[in-house]
Amino acid sequence: MAGFEGKTLEVDLTHHKISKGTLDKDILRKYIGASGLGAKLMFDRVDPHVDPLSPKNPFFLLTGPLSGNSLPGGSRFVTCGKSPLTNVFGEANCGGDFASEFRMAGWDELIFTGASDKPVYLLIQDDKVELKDATDLWGKGNFEVHHLLKERHGGRKPKVVAIGQGGEKMVKYAAVCNGEKDFAARCGLGALMGSKKLKAIVAVGTGKIPLAEPEKFAERRKIAIQKSKENIITMVLGMSGTVAAVEVSVATGDIPGSNWRIVGNPAAGKIGGAVVNSAAFLGGTESCHGCVVGCKRVMDIKEGPFKGFKGPGPEYEGVGALGSNLMMEDMGAVIKMNEMCNDYGLDVISCGGTLAWAMECFEKGILKAKDLDGIELKWGDADAAMKLITKIAKREGIGDLLAEGSKRAAAKVGLGSSDFTVEVKGMEVPMHDPRTMHGLAVSYATGARGACHTSDPMYTVGTGVYAFPEFGLTGALAAQVKISKGWGPAAKGAQDYGSVYNAGVLCYMVTGSINAEDLVDLFVTSSGFNYTFPELAECGERIWHMKRGINNLMGMTVKDDRLPVRMLTMPTEGGAAGSVPDMKLMLEEFYPIRGLAPDGRPTQETLARLGLNDLAAKLYK
Ligand code: SF4
Numbered sequence: 001m002a003g004f005e006g007k008t009l010e011v012d013l014t015h016h017k018i019s020k021g022t023l024d025k026d027i028l029r030k031y032i033g034a035s036g037l038g039a040k041l042m043f044d045r046v047d048p049h050v051d052p053l054s055p056k057n058p059f060f061l062l063t064g065p066l067s068g069n070s071l072p073g074g075s076r077f078v079t080c081g082k083s084p085l086t087n088v089f090g091e092a093n094c095g096g097d098f099a100s101e102f103r104m105a106g107w108d109e110l111i112f113t114g115a116s117d118k119p120v121y122l123l124i125q126d127d128k129v130e131l132k133d134a135t136d137l138w139g140k141g142n143f144e145v146h147h148l149l150k151e152r153h154g155g156r157k158p159k160v161v162a163i164g165q166g167g168e169k170m171v172k173y174a175a176v177c178n179g180e181k182d183f184a185a186r187c188g189l190g191a192l193m194g195s196k197k198l199k200a201i202v203a204v205g206t207g208k209i210p211l212a213e214p215e216k217f218a219e220r221r222k223i224a225i226q227k228s229k230e231n232i233i234t235m236v237l238g239m240s241g242t243v244a245a246v247e248v249s250v251a252t253g254d255i256p257g258s259n260w261r262i263v264g265n266p267a268a269g270k271i272g273g274a275v276v277n278s279a280a281f282l283g284g285t286e287s288c289h290g291c292v293v294g295c296k297r298v299m300d301i302k303e304g305p306f307k308g309f310k311g312p313g314p315e316y317e318g319v320g321a322l323g324s325n326l327m328m329e330d331m332g333a334v335i336k337m338n339e340m341c342n343d344y345g346l347d348v349i350s351c352g353g354t355l356a357w358a359m360e361c362f363e364k365g366i367l368k369a370k371d372l373d374g375i376e377l378k379w380g381d382a383d384a385a386m387k388l389i390t391k392i393a394k395r396e397g398i399g400d401l402l403a404e405g406s407k408r409a410a411a412k413v414g415l416g417s418s419d420f421t422v423e424v425k426g427m428e429v430p431m432h433d434p435r436t437m438h439g440l441a442v443s444y445a446t447g448a449r450g451a452c453h454t455s456d457p458m459y460t461v462g463t464g465v466y467a468f469p470e471f472g473l474t475g476a477l478a479a480q481v482k483i484s485k486g487w488g489p490a491a492k493g494a495q496d497y498g499s500v501y502n503a504g505v506l507c508y509m510v511t512g513s514i515n516a517e518d519l520v521d522l523f524v525t526s527s528g529f530n531y532t533f534p535e536l537a538e539c540g541e542r543i544w545h546m547k548r549g550i551n552n553l554m555g556m557t558v559k560d561d562r563l564p565v566r567m568l569t570m571p572t573e574g575g576a577a578g579s580v581p582d583m584k585l586m587l588e589e590f591y592p593i594r595g596l597a598p599d600g601r602p603t604q605e606t607l608a609r610l611g612l613n614d615l616a617a618k619l620y621k
Helices: 025-031 034-045 098-104 142-152 186-195 214-230 232-240 242-252 266-271 316-326 331-344 348-363 382-394 406-413 438-446 458-463 475-480 487-504 508-513 516-527 533-553 583-594 604-609 613-619
Strands: 007-012 017-022 059-062 077-082 089-094 109-113 120-125 128-133 159-162 176-178 182-184 198-204 282-286 296-300 310-312
Touching: 017 128, 025 034, 025 533, 034 059, 034 077, 034 089, 034 109, 034 487, 034 533, 059 186, 077 098, 077 182, 077 186, 089 176, 089 186, 089 533, 098 159, 098 198, 142 159, 142 198, 142 331, 176 186, 186 198, 186 348, 214 232, 214 508, 214 516, 232 242, 232 508, 242 266, 242 316, 266 316, 266 331, 310 331, 316 331, 316 348, 331 348, 331 382, 348 382, 348 406, 438 458, 438 487, 438 583, 458 475, 458 487, 487 508, 487 516, 487 533, 487 583, 516 533, 533 604, 533 613, 604 613
Parallel strands: 007 109, 120 198
Antiparallel strands: 007 017, 059 077, 059 109, 077 089, 089 182, 120 128, 159 176, 159 198, 176 182, 282 296, 296 310
């Protein structure tokens, strides 16, 4: 099949049986790939009421037509499944080096069903696929497993996806890890792997990734490389990494402190991009497979208590969630906490969000040291936070409660502590504040997987460094970031675009250097489908509504399109002082243009227009 391997692998972990299948061309065209295919698979194969950690909840690993193609931002694969954290549609995508190897081995998608009675890993060597005993790997961290499996199966060539102890223990926000620096971290899909006793997946591929029009794709790739070298966002990412946003976010009021009570935490400057990129901390930079951006920081700490540490550096989200929001001011400690999460296989955003909630509980006397295994959980105390990260990953003592995420933990603890969980649909909010950019409010509140800054480009549009007029995302929007009017319609275009690039899969970070012509050409020359821009945009709409409809079938209603109380509390100081999103206005603007009925379901008319009659039949039976 031009543009795709056209092949799927299905692994029945209960019976240790592997079967090979083929992809349907018509479905591929309509859903593009990766998270689009994931949505279609979820709809077709997952009982909406299934317990996410039961063997009946499948785990999907999927690629798209751009995955692994040595394109800026083209390194990515997607994981999907009913989320153990949110109990609805879950997806998380990941850069690194796995997608290319998996596709070179000749596969587009992996489906795991059932659950093994003993730890296993899947070894894919081109067409030869087998389940191997992972008893010796169970209990080990992600880093060690990664190195052991590479060594065992040939050194540099094999590429590994694995879980750490967090996934084994089914921490509700456990990550799927590709090596030491790349993570499909959100939604707790690492716990889904753990529930199946699936420790890892190893791919070795000797083939070539099929491209529908290799020469034309190569030309387009050259243009994409040039643009990513000239674009202001990708240039800054290459020079300073995502942590470059810390200092900007202090000024704008975007980066939180003290569990989102401080907007634009001034102390975050002490753990910002300037420090990470200083000679005392920076050891080098790296890129995902085939990407020229080089946004990853490699640490080599040369001073302070963590002197001698060498390893992956934190992203902006790690600095925000484990550093600024917990009032940490020691860069070395934040880097170490970030590394611990990476090795245990925990999502830094949800882990940090849960710790911030616990610290506020301690401050208010809701949780005392005796409840926290003797730990005095004070703001800015890195030792205390590190002890808890280990307890969470191993579900030891108080870690068992915190492993459930802030929403479930607060429901259990009570005493008003649900008032200061900062989550949407159960998923802790990323480190960008909708009070600073009102567009994020509608994006967070209505996102399929809960609050997310990469499901759509609302954040980059709000910063004013990015526009995509064909999706209704104009440069003028940046001038009204603290005015709620107008962001509802913009969210529709942003979500459609996000659904396209997450199905492609294209890294969120390079979307700023892509215009409509690039987008169409990349998809046409890779996939072989003669997409036009309107058709691609309609695919985005279809995918968005499929995810929305799945969530409705899983029990989500209009009541779940909400923001946490804290994000609707007006700040009196900082870059967002006096600013709070008008959710009522924004949702009133958003619903009709998004094609949603007042009860939150896609309207029958919308579903018919997008060819989602099977979804309509279930939603309106
Ligand atoms: S921009 Fe950064 S995260 Fe995205 S693919 Fe390139 S190196 Fe990876």
